[in-house]
Amino acid sequence: MTKFFNTLKRYYNLTFKTLLFLITVVIILFLFPSQGKFRFEFQKGSPWKHQNLIAPFNFAIQKSGKEISAEKDSILNNFKPYFKFDNKIQKTQLDLFHKNFKNNFKNFANKNISKAKTNVLKTEFLTYCDIILNNIYINGVVQFSEILKQTKKGSSIIVVKNNVAEERDISKIFTPKISYNYIKQNIIKKFETNNKSSDKINFLNSLKLYDYVVPNLFYDEETSNKIKQNLINDLSLTKGMVQAGELIVTKGEIINTKKFLILKSLRSEYEKSLGSSTNYHLILLGQIILIFASVLVLFLFLYNFRKEILKHNLKTSFILLLVLLMVFTSSRVIKSDTVSLNIIPFAILPIIISTFYDDRLALFIHTITILLIGFIVPNGFEFVFLQFIVGIVAIFSLSQIHRRGQLFVSSILVVISYCIVYFGMAIIQEGNIREINLYNFAWFAGNGLLLLSAYPLIYLFEKMFGFLSDISLMELSDTNNTLLRQLAEKAPGSFQHSLQVASLAEEAIFKLGGNPLLVRTGALYHDIGKSLNPEYFTENQIAGTNPHDKLSFEKSAEIIIEHVTKGVELAKKNKLPHQIISFIETHHGTTQAKYFYRSFMNKYPDKKIDISKYTYPGPAPFSKETAVLMMADSIEAASRSLKVYTDKTINDLIDTIINSQIDEGQFNNVELTFKDINSLKNIFKNKIKNIYHTRIEYPEENK
Structure with a gap:
């Protein structure tokens, strides 16, 4: 029966994710225009790179936006x-x-x-x-x-x-x-x-x-x-006609303003005719293939490089939702005559994703999204090139949001990037600075202002999808927070221990590769359960008084283990994120309260012991950060009991602790290599040696 439910669950997850991606394809397809797309790309001021173009049918030459605007002004x-x-x-x-x-x-x-x-x-x-x-x-x-x-x-x-x-x-x-x-x-x-x-x-x-x-x-x-x-309304939007069979442009000919308007007019009429012709179903098929291929590439990337996202339906939904929001917004703006596409802050997508994940994933999602949008916007190549450059600038300028000012600086850099890249492309196309549309620079400025909305959106997505941003971690790591103040007041020894563990774990993760801010915050909260019974923990006891002397080994172990379970309850009561709670749950894994377990074994060698009474509930660590915290916690606590601090005693202590945790299978669910383990050992050894190095004894003054 268990096997049946596991199989059902496995296929349920697969079916649900397949539906998510298929629904994404269908929605994007619905947002795409029903007409086809002109097959020739062209730019004003550039040579015609295709064969000689002959007009396939009669069509009117559309006036330029400037001409129409000038005629409207003249009427007014x-x-x-x-x-x-x-x-x-x-x-x-x-x-x-x-x-x-x-x-x-x-x-x-x-x-x-x-x-x-x-x-x-x-x-x-x-x-x-x-x-x-x-x-x-x-x-x-x-x-x-x-x-x-x-x-x-x-x-x-x-x-x-x-x-x-x-x-x-x-x-x-x-x-x-x-x-x-x-x-x-x-x-x-x-x-x-x-x-x-x-x-x-x-x-x-x-x-x-x-x-x-x-x-x-x-x-x-x-x-x-x-x-x-x-x-x-009676103003004519066209000027002149091009007859079927008339030569429009020859290969290699520079596209001047007149030719550009003729080509734009042909493209417009051509796409309209495709939308209403019997070729509609072929156009639809082509769109399905392109959209499906793009979404499939996204799925394969997640499957090969970000499986942890695919394992969670909520995380997968988040990624697809962001893509859909950008495509939807673009499709609406394209249909508007009053709003420019340049107002849409496409850089907000990589900023939000890099906040919750990493730069690599952010760039890939951004690229897939602008490629999809490139199929429906005019001058797709220019659009993709511009947004790709700006997206990279946004990612590099804001890889981690620790302060609100960073987002403001990033917005300025994004606007500058837009202006520079657009200016370069406009010079190539227009061949004259006076012909550049200055209104686009105003749209870019508005784009930068809208980019500032990333800050409240990050908070919104955090609450909706259960994410944890660096901004929230910075707020949580403030030692003036209620739980940390309570720990510092009631269990000062445990609080100092937490600070030392945070320093050790942060250094290790920084060098190993991971999220230093996450492990630091988790370390600060990992022992908050000790604030409920501080006197039962060695670091908080006054010399000569130990309440465990009056308790049985089993009862003492129970109290010690409760600092994990009650710490979790305390964290949930204070609405700490589940990512931080996982550090409390896993920092002892499924190990035993060894001091009382061994004391019982030594005192009652013939008695049968219930090992579950001395075992932490777990679970075992499941990420680099939680594994490093377990190591740092054990090493920091054990290093305090060393009588002599030498290279040998410190090295032996750290090797023994980490090897013991490996032997007990505490890191079986963590992607750590032997190289990573050795690196962590060396990092901890150097850090502990720096903490407990021999001080210089100051000579006494001769009297």
């Missing part, structure tokens, strides 16, 4: 804004003027004019004022606004009056200020013929005709925007 700059004409305002204001004029003129006539001339002058004044006001209102009065300010001098506007649109010169349109000056000048011009005219001028000025001038033209934003958008 020459656009005539629309204004509504209000007919009622003119009549309302003239009626109000006539009403007020009667009273004002009556007062003026009583003082200055004979009764015979009153009616004549009244008619003259009223007629003249009506002419001025009507002339102003007929031309139109508008409140000065930003719309007029933006309209070019000498241009015109469109006035909609009684549902009829007519064009008017903007110089003929009145504003309140222009109306005021116009009225003043016309009054003076009309009545400055003799000295008696001053009374008439003063009277007309007192009427304040300008107070009756209010805007009757109002900007029609809705109509203006609608007409403006229609003009932009």
Whole structure:
């Protein structure tokens, strides 16, 4: 039955992983465009490397982005804004003027004019004022606004009056200020013929005709925007035609701007025709082959070089999820007309992977990802080359994140790399610095800012997938953390022992190859269980007092062993990562509490002993880091009991401890070679000798 379940479990894992990779292939295939891809690669400023190209069908030549942008700007700059004409305002204001004029003129006539001339002058004044006001209102009065300010001098506007649109010169349109000056000048011009005219001028000025001038033209934003958008929509995106059979470019010919636009137009039409043709199924088959091959290469790499990832479904899912996220983001951005592909921080992928794994895996995953994306982006070779260089820079500049500032520096280096590589490629293509698209540099700057999001993403993935980053290890290794402070206060001897073990293990892993920060952090926490019963451990006991003297050997062994089991419970209670808990579980492996085990055997040689009562629960170490910690822990503790520190005693002690652990099978699950074991022995020997070297005895001062 056990064999059946093991077989089922083995095939379940295989089936699940196969499904993961197949689902990845299907999702990427879904994200790929349905149309095919133009088979010729070309760059502006470079020679045509293929055979002479003949147009296979008629197609229109597309305008360049700059041409379309220039035409849009021209439309916007020459656009005539629309204004509504209000007919009622003119009549309302003239009626109000006539009403007020009667009273004002009556007062003026009583003082200055004979009764015979009153009616004549009244008619003259009223007629003249009506002419001025009507002339102003007929031309139109508008409140000065930003719309007029933006309209070019000498241009015109469109006035909609009684549902009829007519064009008017903007110089003929009145504003309140222009109306005021116009009225003043016309009054003076009309009545400055003799000295008696001053009374008439003063009277007309007192009427304040300008107070009756209010805007009757109002900007029609809705109509203006609608007409403006229609003009932009009607803008032709093409210029000229290429006929089927026409020679487009010859082999070796330098691709200038004109040829480049023709080739881009052909590529666009060609890919559209492929997407809607009967060849669609062949295109789909080709995409399946390419995607499947890429994902298969990824699987083979993990199988041959990173089997520990394939063993865990969660770790495998994490790798595939990152690849899918990058492909998905790229496919969405490519379809957008407003966002450039250069804004996507592709370097975030190798940064995140190298944080949890290593640089080699990060570079490989990054390469596979950009190769996949290279199939769907324009100018795939340029894209892959640019992202590959930037990815390497990101990995080398940030192989380990220990401080937040490192990510900021890396972002700056990534932006600089983008700019330099793009500048080099642009010079080759354009042949002129002035033709380089400067907006891309702004996109690269935005890319660098988005790259800073790697920091919170690392934390998010840590929690989601149970990873442990160097940032978290740095935080955990702070001796001011609660558990370490508790150990230092309650079991100072054990705390000092942990510090020494951390130093030994870190040095050994650094030279052997591994994660020094992980083993250091694990070493600091490996004995936290001793803080619960510190007095039962030698390093915390005061000379002459040993509570074990009052206990049986079995009970003493139980208390000693409990520092592992209770340490694990304490770690889980304080939510330490499982990677750190594994150091607590494995630092004694499945060995025995030898002191009490041997003491029992020596005292009761004829008694049968239950060895399980003296054996640590384990498990045995399973990685280089946990194995090195076990060695360092035993060596540091045993070295304190040496009576004489010489090269021979230290060498013999370390050889005996490590050989004993090997004989007991404690490292059977660890990939350690004999060369590694010998290297570790030498590292520990040199380290212990440096710790316990003979000090110089200072001579006493002669009295």
